[in-house]
Amino acid sequence: MRDLTARITALAPEAADALKAIAYFDELSQHGAGVRSVVRAAAALSGVPANLIDRTGGVSMRVTADGTSMPVAESVDPSWPRAVTEDGAVEIVLERSAPNEAHLDALVAERALLAIATAIGRPDEARPRDENLALRTVVDAKATPKLRHQALERLGLTPETEVCVVAVRGAAPVLAIALAEAREKAGSRRAGIGQVLPADEAPLSWKRAWSALALTSEGTRADPGDRIVLADDAGALLWLVEHLSPGAELPDDVTSVTTHAASAPWLLETLEAISTNDSVRDAAAALGLHHSTVQERSARASRLLGWDITDQRGKHRTQLALAIRRIGNAQRTNPAPQ
Amino acid sequence: MSRTKPDEIGPPVPFDPELAAALEVVRDYLPRFEGLDSIPAARQVIMAGLDTSGLDRRVETGALSVMERTIPGPAGAPDIDLFIVRPTAAAGPTPALYYTHGGGMILGTARGVSEEFLEWVERFGCTLISVEYRLAPETPHPGPVEDCYAGLVWTAEHTDELNIDPDRIVVFGSSAGGGLAAATTLMARDRRGPKIAAQFLMCPMLDDRNDTASAIQGEGIGTWDRRANQTGWTALLGDARGGPDVSEYAAPARATDLTGLPPTFIDVGAAETFRDEAVAYASRLWRAGVDAELHVFAGGFHGYDALAPHAAVSKDTRDLRVAWLTRFFER
Known part of the structure; x- marks a missing residue:
């Protein structure tokens, strides 16, 4: 057989x-x-x-x-x-x-x-320690090509095999051969998923996965947003993650959102929903609330923050503030990889 | 605790752990059957995976010999090829295993004789005759089943030449081949054709209506789900699929009279599309007074024994098939 x-x-x-x-x-x-x-x-x-x-x-x-x-x-x-x-x-x-x-x-x-x-x-x-070691070598940008190729061989991969790397806080790098598999391996955990690249370029996919991880959220009322973020989808925000100095003073918009969210628990989910939906009606559907409630919240949020969160310019401003807020939080809680 | 209503269809039946693991590994690479457009690609995948090494090895060692015959097809239709495998050592007339291969009515080849069937040929000293019937959608119903029947008739008329025992012709097949074997058996009964000693139906595809609880439960998972099944039946029957006028020779579940059929073996997985139609067919055979045996294997998706032959449940499946054949041939 x-x-x-x-x-x-x-x-x-x-x-x-x-x-x-x-x-x-x-x-x-x-x-x-x-x-x-x-x-x-x-x-x-x-x-x-x-x-x-x-x-x-x-x-x-x-x-x-x-x-x-x-x-x-x-x-x-x-x-x-x-x-x-x-x-x-x-x-x-x-x-x-x-x-x-x-x-x-x-x-x-x-x-x-x-x-x-x-x-x-x-x-x-x-615990299969050696395998994790090989995985870490594969994604290590500082490893020599020879070392990386040996580690790849140990994992049964060639430098040309297409892989993407999944970053999960507190866990070893996870290799997947397609985005669908990466999502599956991430499961319900918060995860950043790097681009699919030849295994030889896994360090870049790993770096991008970590950057994408900084853009994830708990997906709760207190921390609304996506639990899984694909580097492919994040665009210029990845650049922001990689260039924002840890400990840098955050813009007023971010401080304002954080300050007001402390006394208005509905604020963050409302900002997230309004800024990522076409209309107040769609945002209400996403939140599972009546649209008049969301209409009222959005007016209050606009008053608190000082910009109209419902027009196109305001939505961009909100999105950027939320993204920078996430990055700042991630920098405080996530040690950088390796 | 909430309880479901008596007729409510529950969640999918869980897969056996070993089968689930094997499926997980190959899932992304299995051919997809989503509409007639998907058929050419699926055929390529299956043909690329065709493994004749077991047969080649046995032919090299002289254990088995292979013969190919081209015989007349049904009236007005092209000739048919038969692929015949027999033990070299066979002296007198052997039992015959007449094989209709599987492949959803839309793919597969007569040469796709699995290792398991070659082991039967050796163990029971049988001659295996595999028929290259035409496939749907190029050949819709009744072409495929008429080819299968024509091959059976020719076989029964050439028992001397083939050195087989006319009283021991077993018709067998798996999946679509199981459905074709059942339909060929119905035809032989109704047309007073060749005497079939037994029909042996492995996870048979019997019912074009495709609306049983097991079909609905398994939609979107496993290997041959409800959508794939829809593709196969639509290829065979076109718009008539599921309608009031489908022949029992296309879909044996449509037969209204199952009396007078030969001893029957049926097996099927409990977590597959065909579970309920296989169980229903067995129940109706018993009701009609036919000698039948049914095995339903827990956690089995369609074709599990081929996809994960090393799994315990696959081994048990093979063992019970051999056990029934042993009882049958020793009668």
Whole structure:
């Protein structure tokens, strides 16, 4: 039976195998798959039998590439690729006799171990540190081309593979092969998504993703706006993010919005809705309020701020103030990448 | 706790974890079936993925031999090719597996004989006859099913030459091929044609109305969803699809009389478009007094066993197919 990677390659020749393998294990974990499913995945993705030795649970199993469970191998060849938890208790071994033929083995073993550790409730024991290191190298603008190419190879990518980088606060860079996949990987988290570029230019996509992240909002009443921002959509605002000096004095419009928002909790969501919709009626629909309420709020907001927030010029002024306010907030709370 | 009304259709049935993971990996690269315009691209994807290595290997080792025959088509229609695989070692007449390939009525080829079917040929010492029927929309109904029937008639008339046992002809197919196998079986009954010993229907495409709860639940997800199904049936039937005048030989779910049909095996995934029409067909076969067996596999989307053959549920599916065939052939 043809192994799964060959099947995937036939269906998806331009897909990055490493990202697909990672997606496979992530999906298994998300669906609460059991340990045997994970071992089977390791075998199917690598095309060779996979062994699990769990010394904490006294469990061992062996599954061949076609998914069949077999008696455990009597002896484990020390040259076979493997991944082991930090405490050495859980181990996954792929029966590859010529390991140099398949550089995905290390990744598959690490990911399988992480999924198994998750399934048995010990995820911290199996963090795939090396992979994060490779990811960080790929997006590091200061890495030499040689280092970056090695890291790319480790991830099963070529310098020409098209990727985009997702920035999430407090998380490692996430690579995706298309914007749709990037959105999916971001999930419900606040995220900036860089442009799709050849992997060789991933540092630029990463930089833009961080800049886009500064333009995101919580999406709540207190912090209205988009939770996910695409660098592709942000235009000149990215330039603003990258050139606004941290700690710089903010314009009066921003200070005014912040000051008045403290005593008028309806202000920010009203400004966001009015400035991003064609009419007061549309803004009311977006807010789920009656248009006369929004009409009244918009008049009050215009009085408070000192500009008409409903005409075209006023909308631009509001949008710019909100954007600079977000950037300022982001600079206070987000450490810059690396 | 709120409860749904008795007739309300709930959310999609969840996929099996292993199947969900495999689908996630290839989802973006599966052919899309959104209207007739999407068919040429989908055909290319499927043909590019055609893998004949298992058959090639067995032919090289001398385990199996391959024969191709061109036979007369239905009256006034072009000739048909049959693709025939048999065990080299077979001495006497063998059982016959007459195969109508799948592909939504719009794609696929007689040469697309999977590893699983080759294993049956070896295990049961069968001759497999695969028919290259014409595809929709170039050939609308009844062209495709008439081709399938003509191939069956020719096979039954040449049992000596093919060295097969006329009393052991099993018609089988998966997906659209399952629907064509069921329709061919109905035709053979109604036209007093060849004796079919059994029909073996894997996730069969039976009902052009495309409005069951399982079709509605799965719209937009899985591999062959309601929209894809609409594309396939529209290719075959045009504007008549879903209307009052569709023939049972196009959509066997339309048959009003299922009596007198041979022993039947049906399997289907619980999370796929065809679940309800497959279950309904089995229920109606039992009601009509037919010997039938039905398996519904939890968490299976359409064609899961082909897309993720390593998954536990795929293995169980193959095992139960072999188990039924073993019981059948040992009768």
